[in-house]
Amino acid sequence: MEGSLTSIINLIFGPQHPALHEPELFRFKVEGEIVVKAEPRIGYVHRGIEKLFEKNTYIKGIYLSERICGICNVAHTVCYCQVVENVMNIEPPPRAKYLRAVVHELNRIHSHLLLLGVAAEELGFDTLFMLIWRDRELVMDLIELITGNRVMSAFNTIGGVRRDVNAETIEKVLKVLPKLEERVKYYRKVFEEDPTIRKRTVDVGILPRRDAIRYCVVGPMARGSAVDVDIRRDIPYAAYDEIPFNVIVRDECDVWARLMVRVDEVLESINIVRYALEHLPSGQIRLPLKRSAPPGEAISRVEAPRGELLYHLVSKGGITPYRLKVRTPTLANLLAASKLFEGHTIADIPAILVSIDPCFACTDRVTLVDVKSGKSTKVSLRELARRGRE
Amino acid sequence: MIDVYTLKRLALWGRLRSPWILHFNSGSCNACDIELLAAITPRFDVERFGIKVVPSPRHADILVVTGPVTRQAAPRLKRIYEQMPNPKYVMALGTCACSGGIFRGSYAVMGGVDKVIPVDIYVPGCPPRPEAIIDGIVKLLKKMEAETYGK
Numbered sequence: 449m450e451g452s453l454t455s456i457i458n459l460i461f462g463p464q465h466p467a468l469h470e471p472e473l474f475r476f477k478v479e480g481e482i483v484v485k486a487e488p489r490i491g492y493v494h495r496g497i498e499k500l501f502e503k504n505t506y507i508k509g510i511y512l513s514e515r516i517c518g519i520c521n522v523a524h525t526v527c528y529c530q531v532v533e534n535v536m537n538i539e540p541p542p543r544a545k546y547l548r549a550v551v552h553e554l555n556r557i558h559s560h561l562l563l564l565g566v567a568a569e570e571l572g573f574d575t576l577f578m579l580i581w582r583d584r585e586l587v588m589d590l591i592e593l594i595t596g597n598r599v600m601s602a603f604n605t606i607g608g609v610r611r612d613v614n615a616e617t618i619e620k621v622l623k624v625l626p627k628l629e630e631r632v633k634y635y636r637k638v639f640e641e642d643p644t645i646r647k648r649t650v651d652v653g654i655l656p657r658r659d660a661i662r663y664c665v666v667g668p669m670a671r672g673s674a675v676d677v678d679i680r681r682d683i684p685y686a687a688y689d690e691i692p693f694n695v696i697v698r699d700e701c702d703v704w705a706r707l708m709v710r711v712d713e714v715l716e717s718i719n720i721v722r723y724a725l726e727h728l729p730s731g732q733i734r735l736p737l738k739r740s741a742p743p744g745e746a747i748s749r750v751e752a753p754r755g756e757l758l759y760h761l762v763s764k765g766g767i768t769p770y771r772l773k774v775r776t777p778t779l780a781n782l783l784a785a786s787k788l789f790e791g792h793t794i795a796d797i798p799a800i801l802v803s804i805d806p807c808f809a810c811t812d813r814v815t816l817v818d819v820k821s822g823k824s825t826k827v828s829l830r831e832l833a834r835r836g837r838e
Numbered sequence: 839m840i841d842v843y844t845l846k847r848l849a850l851w852g853r854l855r856s857p858w859i860l861h862f863n864s865g866s867c868n869a870c871d872i873e874l875l876a877a878i879t880p881r882f883d884v885e886r887f888g889i890k891v892v893p894s895p896r897h898a899d900i901l902v903v904t905g906p907v908t909r910q911a912a913p914r915l916k917r918i919y920e921q922m923p924n925p926k927y928v929m930a931l932g933t934c935a936c937s938g939g940i941f942r943g944s945y946a947v948m949g950g951v952d953k954v955i956p957v958d959i960y961v962p963g964c965p966p967r968p969e970a971i972i973d974g975i976v977k978l979l980k981k982m983e984a985e986t987y988g989k
Contacts, residue, residue, distance in 0.1 A: 495865055495908055511940060515939075515964075
């Protein structure tokens, strides 16, 4: 079948964000209870988006890039709009840059809370999952207030943003932030001190700093392994060169460190949103729309909730891109992650998978291969999580 | 002695008051999936109506499919549908699952759940809000009731 041949070539793009409950397969070779080797099988979510970009205009591309990943959709639109702006040689107005940062950070808060909740669920702590998701609704309300939709915000556009905020909205957002901060500080305490969580995560899935650099991991996974990288600080985009914030780095290198990095990043993001809204410059929010781009080439890098996101655009003139390449953070992390399982028990698999990012439940099915008999059995991840608790 | 008719009514009563849901992602962007998950968390809490998300197709009454059904996921979706016990119902969640949505025309997607398995109810939206999902399930329950008593 020709279709499957092409999908092999493009496989890298396929399940760029294998997150919640997505069809994805990991092949674990186990000896007794110990994992010897893990092989991810990706590609179930391959939708041929890069080809669709070439067929659609630059404007339609915004909405297409948003639907690469529903969870970090704002990171994708920011990156896409920036890369197109780079080719068109336009610079969005300062107010738009600040608003981009605000929505980008709100999106990061929602994404990290989502992951922390699901991590709690996979560790067998269902109450914490429900509590975190209840408080996550506060962020969803804020996103809806600013952008008009809960998940798919369609906020960014080429040359700026699509909706402005007024003083009333800013006041409402600033009122909710302390409430959220208080809750997140409480969850930080839970993750830091709860003996169940510590037992399941401390010294599990260790990725030493050297390996983290060698496997080129990105985002919270790298920062949990003492690699100090953050695109927001290293190559500032949007308004990040004017907003003060800390990059959270921990040197424990285990699952716990990766979760803690995310908790602390939520607190940082809350501060960024607050600072950006308080120092919002006045002026217009977008430039007049340009439909076509001159021939040229550009890249854009963004710190998505899961790590570095890169878009590479080649234009030959006209209203459609000639080629658009997307490199998403999960792919970078997934390859290194397969290494992490080695030497750990089957019960640790959900915890490690969660820590690389919501790659976990995408592994709706896990194949266990007994090294000695070569027999393989298939179990669902939920079954695995249940086994881990017992 | 309980006759067959009474047993059937009892089964229907159980099904209508506690429909179990299986969620399958056929290549969606996760937006619908997180909204479905949000529907089971405290703010919306569909579990108070007995609606429960189960991990195995063999326990499920309703199959909720998100995503435009990629060519890789299509055979898997079909197999999951076949594993479900009768009577089974399918909900297409999100615009992609209804029609292929923004991915329509791509070489890698089938373009809608109904290209692969029969669908009972469509919930459009990108993504549908949790309220819309709950509304869809309630409408499906009415349909289930009417179908059984209609016969």
